[in-house]
Amino acid sequence: MAGIYIHIPFCRQACNYCNFHFSTSLHYKNEFVKALLSEIELQHQNNYLNSAVIETIYFGGGTPGLLEIEELQQIINALQSHFNITPSAEITLEANPDDVSDEKLSAWKQLGINRLSIGIQSLFDEDLQWMNRVHNAAQAKTVIAKARAAGFEHFTVDLIYGIPGLTDERWQYNMDWVVEQGITHLSCYALTVEPKTPLHKLIGNLQKQDIDAAQQSRQFVQLMNTMQAAGFEHYEISNFAKPGHRSKHNSSYWHGVSYLGLGPSAHSFNGTSRQWNVANNQQYIQSLQQKKIPFEQELLTSAQQLNEYIMTSLRLMEGCNLEWVKEKFGTDKMMQLQREAERFTHLHWIKDENNHLVLTNEGKLFADRIAGDLFF
Numbered sequence: 001m002a003g004i005y006i007h008i009p010f011c012r013q014a015c016n017y018c019n020f021h022f023s024t025s026l027h028y029k030n031e032f033v034k035a036l037l038s039e040i041e042l043q044h045q046n047n048y049l050n051s052a053v054i055e056t057i058y059f060g061g062g063t064p065g066l067l068e069i070e071e072l073q074q075i076i077n078a079l080q081s082h083f084n085i086t087p088s089a090e091i092t093l094e095a096n097p098d099d100v101s102d103e104k105l106s107a108w109k110q111l112g113i114n115r116l117s118i119g120i121q122s123l124f125d126e127d128l129q130w131m132n133r134v135h136n137a138a139q140a141k142t143v144i145a146k147a148r149a150a151g152f153e154h155f156t157v158d159l160i161y162g163i164p165g166l167t168d169e170r171w172q173y174n175m176d177w178v179v180e181q182g183i184t185h186l187s188c189y190a191l192t193v194e195p196k197t198p199l200h201k202l203i204g205n206l207q208k209q210d211i212d213a214a215q216q217s218r219q220f221v222q223l224m225n226t227m228q229a230a231g232f233e234h235y236e237i238s239n240f241a242k243p244g245h246r247s248k249h250n251s252s253y254w255h256g257v258s259y260l261g262l263g264p265s266a267h268s269f270n271g272t273s274r275q276w277n278v279a280n281n282q283q284y285i286q287s288l289q290q291k292k293i294p295f296e297q298e299l300l301t302s303a304q305q306l307n308e309y310i311m312t313s314l315r316l317m318e319g320c321n322l323e324w325v326k327e328k329f330g331t332d333k334m335m336q337l338q339r340e341a342e343r344f345t346h347l348h349w350i351k352d353e354n355n356h357l358v359l360t361n362e363g364k365l366f367a368d369r370i371a372g373d374l375f376f
């Protein structure tokens with residue numbers, strides 16, 4: 001099995017914290033769609049996924065909800081004619097609350113999209129304005145009911161915590177809303193200040209308040225407590241799902257399943273190599289007009305593969321499987337990893353559950369640091 005990710009590199013407005021690849025000019029949208037169709041054909045010939053059956057398709061970005069229905073139809077038709085897509089494939093589309101109209105929803109449903117990922121981020125206008133989000137709280141509050149009315153059953157919602165001004169009470173309100181709406185999947189991210197983003201500059205110029213690490217840790221603990229009490233599995237460090245509602249597509253990334261990324265800046269992985277397309281719309285379009293995919297590739301060494309596994313598995317509820325490390329990388333590596341992990345078990349940040357290294361709730365606060373310390 002394998003997955004396909006399609007990056008749609010356009011947004012109506014730039015959120016100030018965002019470091020994804022996108023353009024706020026829709027000027028090249030038509031050319032982009034043509035280039036994407038050409039890439040689908042060329043990737044089919046390259047057979048990076050070795051003819052694997054496609055079980056998940058994910059339209060991300062950027063803002064895929066900005067595509068016209070005809071454009072989405074063309075892309076889906078091209079995927080269907082070039083890849084072996086299982087009839088029960090999970091097909092997710094990311095949308096922002098301001099993109100969602102009754103007409104679009106019913107057209108998306110007819111196209112076979114069966115899961116929506118909605119970037120709500122907060123239900124308070126102050127937070128949305130602070131982050132320069134294009135939608136408002138009223139739009140966010142009505143989006144799920146609209147999608148349900150159009151026949152959608154599967155949703156995931158994104159929320160952001162640790163925004164200066166987001167009090168613990170407001171954060172609780174946002175999480176309680178998700179639970180009350182009967183939403184079965186939630187992704188939550190701490191607001192981060194990435195270099196070269198407008199937010200980085202605004203904070204540097206003292207035009208915005210800096211983020212507070214203590215607030216972020218406190219709100220992450222609040223998140224774990226709330227979602228666990230509401231019956232959600234904390235199945236990945238930033239993701240919570242009711243039993244049976246995990247994201248198949250994202251789970252593939254975390255379990256080392258192959259995926260093909262299409263579109264500018266999209267990444268691909270097939271177990272032994274990683275490749276990524278140029279993160280520039282014009283270069284992407286020009287190269288595909290010459291029938292060339294503009295990408296770079298890296299073959300992963302054994303140490304890189306093991307580090308990748310440590311990084312992703314520690315973020316998962318199931319943890320890092322030492323038996324699997326032994327099978328794939330040898331007994332010495334497994335024992336070295338076990339020894340290195342001991343200092344974190346003494347701190348109660350990691351527990352050993354049936355030969356799996358699993359982060360405790362306290363350890364989840366330091367997940368990246370722990371994984372980095374365990375790297376080979």
Ligand code: SF4
Nearest residue numbers: 011014015018061062
């Ligand atoms: S909508 Fe998403 S991709 Fe676009 S700027 Fe905002 S966070 Fe970035």
